[in-house]
Amino acid sequence: xxxxxxxxxxxxxxxxxxxxxxxxxxxxxxxxxxxxxxxxxxxxxxxxxxxxxxxxxxxxxxxxxxxxxxxxxxxxxxxxxxxxxxxxxxxxxxxxxxxxxxxxxxxxxxxxxxxxxxxxxxxxxxxxxxxxxxxxxxxxxxxxxxxxxxxxxxxxxxxxxxxxxxxxxxxxxxxxxxxxxxxxxxxxxxxxxxxxxxxxxxxxxxxxxxxxxxxxxxxxxxxxxxxxxxxxxxxxxxxxxxxxxxxxxxxxxxxxxxxxxxxxxxxxxxxxxxxxxxxxxxxxxxxxxxxxxxxxxxxxxxxxxxxxxxxxxxxxxxxxxxxxxxxxxxxxxxxxxxxxxxxxxxxxxxxxxxxxxxxxxxxxxxxxxxxxxxxxxxxxxxx
Amino acid sequence: xxxxxxxxxxxxxxxxxxxxxxxxxxxxxxxxxxxxxxxxxxxxxxxxxxxxxxxxxxxxxxxxxxxxxxxxxxxxxxxxxxxxxxxxxxxxxxxxxxxxxxxxxxxxxxxxxxxxxxxxxxxxxxxxxxxxxxxxxxxxxxxxxxxxxxxxxxxxxxxxxxxxxxxxxxxxxxxxxxxxxxxxxxxxxxxxxxxxxxxxxxxxxxxxxxxxxxxxxxxxxxxxxxxxxxxxxxxxxxxxxxxxxxxxxxxxxxxxxxxxxxxxxxxxxxxxxxxxxxxxxxxxxxxxxxxxxxxxxxxxxxxxxxxxxxxxxxxxxxxxxxxxxxxxxxxx
Numbered sequence: 001x002x003x004x005x006x007x008x009x010x011x012x013x014x015x016x017x018x019x020x021x022x023x024x025x026x027x028x029x030x031x032x033x034x035x036x037x038x039x040x041x042x043x044x045x046x047x048x049x050x051x052x053x054x055x056x057x058x059x060x061x062x063x064x065x066x067x068x069x070x071x072x073x074x075x076x077x078x079x080x081x082x083x084x085x086x087x088x089x090x091x092x093x094x095x096x097x098x099x100x101x102x103x104x105x106x107x108x109x110x111x112x113x114x115x116x117x118x119x120x121x122x123x124x125x126x127x128x129x130x131x132x133x134x135x136x137x138x139x140x141x142x143x144x145x146x147x148x149x150x151x152x153x154x155x156x157x158x159x160x161x162x163x164x165x166x167x168x169x170x171x172x173x174x175x176x177x178x179x180x181x182x183x184x185x186x187x188x189x190x191x192x193x194x195x196x197x198x199x200x201x202x203x204x205x206x207x208x209x210x211x212x213x214x215x216x217x218x219x220x221x222x223x224x225x226x227x228x229x230x231x232x233x234x235x236x237x238x239x240x241x242x243x244x245x246x247x248x249x250x251x252x253x254x255x256x257x258x259x260x261x262x263x264x265x266x267x268x269x270x271x272x273x274x275x276x277x278x279x280x281x282x283x284x285x286x287x288x289x290x291x292x293x294x295x296x297x298x299x300x301x302x303x304x305x306x307x308x309x310x311x312x313x314x315x316x317x318x319x320x321x322x323x324x325x326x327x328x329x330x331x332x333x334x335x336x337x338x339x340x341x342x343x344x345x346x347x348x349x350x351x352x353x354x355x356x357x358x359x360x361x362x363x364x365x366x367x368x369x370x371x372x373x374x375x376x377x378x379x380x381x382x383x
Numbered sequence: 384x385x386x387x388x389x390x391x392x393x394x395x396x397x398x399x400x401x402x403x404x405x406x407x408x409x410x411x412x413x414x415x416x417x418x419x420x421x422x423x424x425x426x427x428x429x430x431x432x433x434x435x436x437x438x439x440x441x442x443x444x445x446x447x448x449x450x451x452x453x454x455x456x457x458x459x460x461x462x463x464x465x466x467x468x469x470x471x472x473x474x475x476x477x478x479x480x481x482x483x484x485x486x487x488x489x490x491x492x493x494x495x496x497x498x499x500x501x502x503x504x505x506x507x508x509x510x511x512x513x514x515x516x517x518x519x520x521x522x523x524x525x526x527x528x529x530x531x532x533x534x535x536x537x538x539x540x541x542x543x544x545x546x547x548x549x550x551x552x553x554x555x556x557x558x559x560x561x562x563x564x565x566x567x568x569x570x571x572x573x574x575x576x577x578x579x580x581x582x583x584x585x586x587x588x589x590x591x592x593x594x595x596x597x598x599x600x601x602x603x604x605x606x607x608x609x610x611x612x613x614x615x616x617x618x619x620x621x622x623x624x625x626x627x628x629x630x631x632x633x634x635x636x637x638x639x640x641x642x643x644x645x646x647x648x649x650x651x652x653x654x655x656x657x658x659x660x661x662x663x664x665x666x667x668x669x670x671x672x673x674x675x676x677x678x679x680x681x682x683x684x685x686x687x688x689x690x691x692x693x694x695x696x697x698x699x700x701x702x703x704x705x706x707x708x709x710x711x712x713x714x715x
Binding site for chain 1: 534
């Protein structure tokens with residue numbers, strides 16, 4: 001009974017919820033805030049599209065090997081175009097799509113004397129779900145060889161063609177999601193932790209501490225970011241193992257981006273520190289730690305969550321640009337930026353346009369997180 | 384006002400000083416220097432023996448003081464900065480001020496063109512969208528704006544280059560002028576040739592600029608349109624169009640001015656990204672090039688200039704805010 005009185009809405013006989021006491025929602029604890037946000041968020045079409053896509057992306061990144069039809073590290077025919085897929089084969093129409101492997105032909109191009117590649121129409125390969133393929137370890141532990149889709153002859157199936165070493169672009173894109181998204185998530189965690197701590201302390205304590213911290217933030221703001229990424233990435237020794245290389249890139253990205261978030265958090269904290277309930281808490285002798293953690297942080301968290309959703313796509317983009325210039329990730333690892341590296345060469349791009357397809361992965365990610373962020377921004381203030 | 388301006392400029396000096404120290408240290412911590420590049424060129428192009436190439440590199444280091452402690456190199460460069468010629472570029476083999484004079488105007492020209500176009504078109508679209516909220520035109524503009532904001536400049540540039548070069552067959556890529564016009568005096572023909580070359584770069588930047596300004600303007604204007612004075616203006620019989628343009632828009636411009644400082648940084652980085660992709664000789668390409676071969680003073684100078692432009696952008700934004708908003712102006 002008492003829980004019902006406290007809740008901001010009650011259920012009526014016909015199953016709808018009626019908002020009986022909007023103000024009480026503020027005092028009803030964290031759970032109902034989330035319910036309120038969700039109720040508002042549910043109605044934003046863009047937000048829901050974003051949420052679905054982000055969930056899918058994270059699932060794909062986690063179980064990339066399961067979704068990948070071919071071994072991302074196995075070299076086959078270089079720069080092969082995507083395998084054609086059709087519903088019509090020699091035997092007439094069938095509902096099961098057939099694909100034809102691209103093979104090196106006997107004929108030579110009369111101008112370049114390169115072997116002419118083309119689809120092998122003699123051997124249609126039916127595309128099936130849940131087929132055995134190359135062996136991998138699910139989540140890095142469970143040995144498995146089952147794949148979501150592919151051809152049942154166990155040979156590679158190139159949905160988006162192959163790159164310059166003949167590796168499957170589609171599978172590489174799926175595996176690359178791990179590094180690209182993982183790098184963004186880790187960097188964003190650093191940014192959030194440092195930005196929030198600095199912003200909260202600077203905004204709450206104020207005075208000389210605040211003045212000094214803000215000068216440091218000013219300097220970080222004046223640093224030209226893009227060129228600094230390049231030079232910092234060049235500082236990393238060429239001989240460093242790829243994991244160390246990646247870790248340094250994460251630290252560099254985090255180091256150059258915390259200032260923005262800290263300034264936003266500081267602005268919010270400055271405003272909150274003057275509000276009556278904070279003053280009241282100070283008056284009854286609550287410690288600074290308690291005021292920051294119990295009274296200020298909960299009010300800033302929603303803002304931080306929204307900025308996280310907008311930071312992730314930005315870091316994915318930074319990674320892809322650095323990768324494009326050859327600075328972000330080293331070969332044994334796969335990332336979207338690294339896959340774009342060959343696109344800088346116009347003649348390669350003109351002859352083999354399918355190497356541009358990692359752009360699609362990046363665009364999808366950026367779109368998904370931005371749509372999610374947009375929906376959340378409208379929903380975080382449901383009162 | 385003047386006191387405030389003077390304060391802002393004075394406060395910028397230590398920030399710039401520390402910034403140059405940091406960037407200088409970072410640039411110099413990269414392995415290898417320009418002497419290594421000299422040695423490599425001698426080996427590859429001059430067919431020098433390894434010993435001769437290394438000896439020449441050593442001589443180059445002594446001649447240009449590359450063996451001196453970092454702090455001495457820094458103050459030597461600082462002295463050059465204060466005298467206004469920023470030192471000598473090893474690669475271009477002339478004062479960096481000349482390199483700047485050649486590269487900075489086109490860069491700034493591009494950035495400013497993109498910024499002005501993006502602001503004017505974006506703000507107008509934002510006003511249209513907000514004034515007709517929930518109509519099909521608002522939905523359309525908002526959707527295009529969302530696409531524009533999510534489309535990364537450098538990927539858009541990459542795809543645009545592919546389409547222009549290989550599908551449409553555009554020849555005017557990778558430079559400012561065709562070779563015929565390069566050494567002609569300025570004329571309408573040359574201007575048209577310039578436009579033919581730079582419109583894809585401007586398009587990439589403007590699409591993003593429009594989207595940012597549009598979304599910001601739409602949001603602000605929707606907030607102001609809910610204010611009571613707007614309702615009062617309507618109640619006393621002012622037409623809807625006049626109410627929006629005379630009462631709501633001036634009040635909605637305020638956050639837009641505050642955001643100009645962020646724009647500057649955003650525009651410059653966008654310019655670097657797009658020029659690198661399009662291969663246009665501007666600041667962006669010069670930074671990437673000089674960094675690759677260890678022409679450190681050029682890199683350091685360009686970073687100093689970019690930092691300076693950002694700080695100036697911040698000050699201009701604050702002045703604009705004061706000019707637009709009497710509350711800020713008189714509150715001081």
